[in-house]
Amino acid sequence: MSDFYNFTETEMSGQKIDFNEFKGKVVLLMNTASKCGFAPQLEGFEGLYQKYHEQGLAVLGLPSNQFRQELASDEETAEYCSVHFGVTFPMTKQIWVNGKEADPLFTYLKEQTNTGRIKWNFTKFLIGRDGEVIKRYSPRTKPEQIEPDIIKALQK
Structure with missing residues (x-):
């Protein structure tokens, strides 16, 4: 089985994101x-990032x-x-979330949550400080609805 910290992605700037950098942090990605x-x-996710980044929250957008x-x-x-949304958190190069070309990270996240295909944009995953997936959220789930789970995860 893979480990969350074994993944890498590439920022839009071309810089590699080594997920080992997320060890000990709470990660929200979508x-x-x-x-x-x-x-x-995205505006709400930026707000959460600004509010909790110093406490250990990392936010990652994967277009x-x-x-x-x-x-x-x-x-x-x-x-x-x-x-349009003031995004300052890292955004990766474009990926696929389903099918043969699916990004390995999303394949892993779907396996960890046993929830199947990504049905739409803005499916979110919250990962704890230990690298374990806490929860998958639907596209309709607003950032402020995730905030209580983020606070709880940051306290661990």
Whole structure:
């Protein structure tokens, strides 16, 4: 079985994200899409990141065009998320969340939660300080609804 800390992703800037950097932190990650109706949630995730980052919260956005709602390039996505939603947390290069081309991280997260396919953009996962998946949240779950779980995880 894989370990959460064995994964790496690539930021839009090209810089590698080594998940070992997340050891001891609470991680909230989600598949994003700029043109999705849930994209305004990015503002809420940025707020959580700003509020709890110093206490050990890491937030990671993984743009995906799996559902055909992402902009054409990583550069456009980065600019859009920054300008419209003030995103400063790391965003990766585009990934797939389902199928043969699915990013290994999402394959792992789906296996850990035993919840099957990602049905839409903004499916979220909360990972504890120990690297274990705490919960999967639906696209409709708003950032403020996750905050109590984040606070609880940060206290462990």
